[in-house]
Amino acid sequence: MTSARSNVLEIESLSVRYETPDGAVQAVADISLEIAAGECIGVVGESGAGKSQAFLAVMGLLAPNAQVAGDARLRGRELLGADPRALRDLRGAELAMIFQDPMTSLAPHIVVGDQIAEVLVVHKNMSWREARAQALQLLEQAQVTDAARRLTQYPHELSGGMRQRVMIAIALACDPVMLIADEPTTALDVSVQAQILSLLKRLMRERGMALALITHDLGVVAGLADQVAVLYAGRIVESGSVRKLLKNPSHPYTAALLRSMPRIDAPVDEPLVAIGGQPPSPRQPIAGCPFHPRCAAAPSRCTTERPELRRIDGAQVACHFPRSNSASAITL
Amino acid sequence: MLRYALQRISGVIPTLFVIITASFFIIRLAPGGPFDEEQTLPPEIKANLEAAYGLDQPLLVQYGRYMRGLLVGDFGPSFKFKDFSVTELIAQGLPISLTIGLAAVLLAMLVGIPLGALAALRRNTASDYGIMGFAVLGIALPGFVIGPLFALIFGLYLGVLPVAGYESGQPQYLVLPIVTLALPVIAYIARLTRGSLLEVLRSNFVRTARAKGLSPMRVLFRHALRPALLPVVSYLGPATAFVVTGSLVVESVFGLPGTGRYLVQGAINRDYTLVMGMIVVYGAITLLCNLIADLLYGWLDPRVRYE
Ligand SMILES: Nc1ncnc2c1ncn2[C@@H]1O[C@H](COP(=O)(O)OP(=O)(O)OP(=O)(O)O)[C@@H](O)[C@H]1O
Ligand SMILES: [Mg+2]
Numbered sequence: 052m053t054s055a056r057s058n059v060l061e062i063e064s065l066s067v068r069y070e071t072p073d074g075a076v077q078a079v080a081d082i083s084l085e086i087a088a089g090e091c092i093g094v095v096g097e098s099g100a101g102k103s104q105a106f107l108a109v110m111g112l113l114a115p116n117a118q119v120a121g122d123a124r125l126r127g128r129e130l131l132g133a134d135p136r137a138l139r140d141l142r143g144a145e146l147a148m149i150f151q152d153p154m155t156s157l158a159p160h161i162v163v164g165d166q167i168a169e170v171l172v173v174h175k176n177m178s179w180r181e182a183r184a185q186a187l188q189l190l191e192q193a194q195v196t197d198a199a200r201r202l203t204q205y206p207h208e209l210s211g212g213m214r215q216r217v218m219i220a221i222a223l224a225c226d227p228v229m230l231i232a233d234e235p236t237t238a239l240d241v242s243v244q245a246q247i248l249s250l251l252k253r254l255m256r257e258r259g260m261a262l263a264l265i266t267h268d269l270g271v272v273a274g275l276a277d278q279v280a281v282l283y284a285g286r287i288v289e290s291g292s293v294r295k296l297l298k299n300p301s302h303p304y305t306a307a308l309l310r311s312m313p314r315i316d317a318p319v320d321e322p323l324v325a326i327g328g329q330p331p332s333p334r335q336p337i338a339g340c341p342f343h344p345r346c347a348a349a350p351s352r353c354t355t356e357r358p359e360l361r362r363i364d365g366a367q368v369a370c371h372f373p374r375s376n377s378a379s380a381i382t383l
Numbered sequence: 384m385l386r387y388a389l390q391r392i393s394g395v396i397p398t399l400f401v402i403i404t405a406s407f408f409i410i411r412l413a414p415g416g417p418f419d420e421e422q423t424l425p426p427e428i429k430a431n432l433e434a435a436y437g438l439d440q441p442l443l444v445q446y447g448r449y450m451r452g453l454l455v456g457d458f459g460p461s462f463k464f465k466d467f468s469v470t471e472l473i474a475q476g477l478p479i480s481l482t483i484g485l486a487a488v489l490l491a492m493l494v495g496i497p498l499g500a501l502a503a504l505r506r507n508t509a510s511d512y513g514i515m516g517f518a519v520l521g522i523a524l525p526g527f528v529i530g531p532l533f534a535l536i537f538g539l540y541l542g543v544l545p546v547a548g549y550e551s552g553q554p555q556y557l558v559l560p561i562v563t564l565a566l567p568v569i570a571y572i573a574r575l576t577r578g579s580l581l582e583v584l585r586s587n588f589v590r591t592a593r594a595k596g597l598s599p600m601r602v603l604f605r606h607a608l609r610p611a612l613l614p615v616v617s618y619l620g621p622a623t624a625f626v627v628t629g630s631l632v633v634e635s636v637f638g639l640p641g642t643g644r645y646l647v648q649g650a651i652n653r654d655y656t657l658v659m660g661m662i663v664v665y666g667a668i669t670l671l672c673n674l675i676a677d678l679l680y681g682w683l684d685p686r687v688r689y690e
Contacts, residue, residue, distance in 0.1 A: 112590055143596030155587040160609050160685060170595050205685040
């Protein structure tokens, strides 16, 4: 991108690989993306596409047997392979993450107020008293009802949605410049979801927070994201501005994804079409384009030669035969 | 937590009552009686003896009398140690047995937990293999092998500790028995701790703790350790039972005047009151340890307090 943009996070050629007893698993393959201050990138793709793995790698939170290659820079500072102590100072403070599974992501034996306050004690040198008072405000900000009472409750006393909001409060405690949110609103009902999303939006606008939003919900992407990256089998198959991708997807997978997902803004008579077949197993990479077995087009070239990402119509697309604008079947 | 504690405590008394009652009648089911082996005893003298100890009364009456005695701490007279009451015998031996038992459990936790944690943190390194190798040995080797071995090494060859025996006020006599008793428990606790800590370290909430930028020490001690100790605490109940039975062996190997021998001798001699006294005391100790384990468990894991 242009150097005028101040990128908060730059990911370059990121790969994550596991050597397991039954063969190597390529969870993430050669992903590059950038997120600027105040910007949101939506990361979409089917289950197992490598969305969580890619950003856990950025956080330095992968299992010890993960082999990570590439670069990830937070405001110019390299994160991968960085000194653990320096990394700790960033994590939870400048760089925060909301995890996918709220039911198991909180410590069962610590009251939630202290789980929030702890971040402030560690990073902001607050006393526990100050930090707990601040935790109350953070809970209220995350739309937790009856927040004062929640402070002294244990996670098992809270519903999944409440725990999700506690996770959000923890992540936002130190005003991160970069927030990674892995399905942050899945456990929430629609009205709370809207409130959380507007909170995230406000933080992006007012404080210039950058947001990587991992989600299955294209409606959420449409409402919040500036950019979208579509992951398939560990690779980015298409990325670009949200308007372009949702209106005129160039990659057949993006188009299929759009057809398969229910959207509030889609015409009611538009049928939902599930994507046939399965994504390739990360244990057995297939030759050619990873999407070709499920692609309607797939001429012979697609079965032998893997398409590289290239610029088409202002987006990055990895497809030998991208859909032209006129061919777009989806009307928005 | 208070409600949970009261609930647990109130469960102990009925359990102890059931244990005592069941033992009382089961012991009487075994053939023979306390005055049987002295073959030369004429029937009328035997009858007199039995009358003197109340053994001629119906079993239910004897049971009622025994229970009334227990309420005021009277375990009745011993049938075989003729000049002693069971209360006196137990009061003599129990301090030693209790000391080595408690010390062994304590030592096992103090050594076993850090060893297990170390093995987990240094997974698949020489320290891990060393600790786990030791644990396998510790579990496999019985006390009557380790005890004499220790006595040989530390008592005879090195001469730093007494081989056996006991003199009151001389704690060095208790060192080898305690270590012998603790060794298998150390080994078991180390293995338990390692396994459960490894699992907890892989859990999502530890990942959250690391994502918060906490130091490895803080992650370990504040977030991982407490949940990881749950299986260890559950093991405390069985561990007490193990130490209680293990102390029988260890006390006889090292010639300690504890209570262990009374249980064996009492059972062989059909010394009803002595066996009952031992069952009451060991039953109470085991229940107490289980109670402590339950309370600890409730403290470690808030979820169980609400069940
Ligand atoms: N420790 C590991 N060892 C081997 N393979 C792993 C490991 N962790 C993850 N994977 C593999 O990495 C791939 C990507 O997983 P990831 O969790 O990133 O998917 P995702 O896109 O986040 O999916 P979802 O939408 O279900 O969250 C999966 O195929 C998974 O099996
Ligand atoms: Mg995921």
